[in-house]
Amino acid sequence: SSEPNLQNIPVRGELGKEVRQAFIAPPGSCLMAGDYSQIDLRALAHLSQDPSLLSAFHNDEDIHSATAAQLFGVDASQVTPDMRRLAKTVNFGVIYGMSDYGLEQATELSREEASRFIADYFDKYPGVKKYLESTKKQAREMGCVQTLLGRRRSILEISSSNRQVREAAERMAINMPVQGTSADIIKVAMINLHREMNQRQLKSKMVLQVHDELIFEVPEAELELMRQLVPEIMS
Known part of the structure; x- marks a missing residue:
């Protein structure tokens, strides 16, 4: 988004708090x-x-x-903030196809330590490793990948003879089905919410989508209803 870039309003620090106070409802x-x-x-x-990853979410655990x-x-009770921070970097790094070099740059780990952490991650979550490899194989064979809802993206560069181009395409192939599925889910929620709000003739408005978040402008008289309606339709 641009002019203004409402997708990236600061959130951390005193400046972020001050900037966000500028956004008010009527x-x-x-x-x-x-x-x-x-x-x-x-x-x-x-x-x-992956059984371990699914189990963590089913048990409502803090995934990091x-x-x-x-x-x-x-x-889990012995996990320190530093341990959790590193695990969070690895969790999201996997989605982006992060290499040991990338993890080294994003943390204070050495290249050897970063390589070991990534290997350990895939040992603990073998289903993730298998899925990522099968996704890259599909991209090489079909020239595309797709989201859970069937939206496709062409990845023809994955057959490039240029290693850097090919590796970048592999990262795109890994990332697109995951983040694309997330995007599909929130778009479906937006459509369903818009339809339901219109059918109920509500005065509330959906004013902004920010990544995995939806922002609404809600009259005080409709607040309790919207508090029930939004999670019901988004779930």
């Missing part, structure tokens, strides 16, 4: 948000059908702490 209304918790990792769990416990071989 008198008699308020701003309400509904979002999907860790939607990309949930999409990865579904697409890969669960991954840290797996990687460091400790109980």
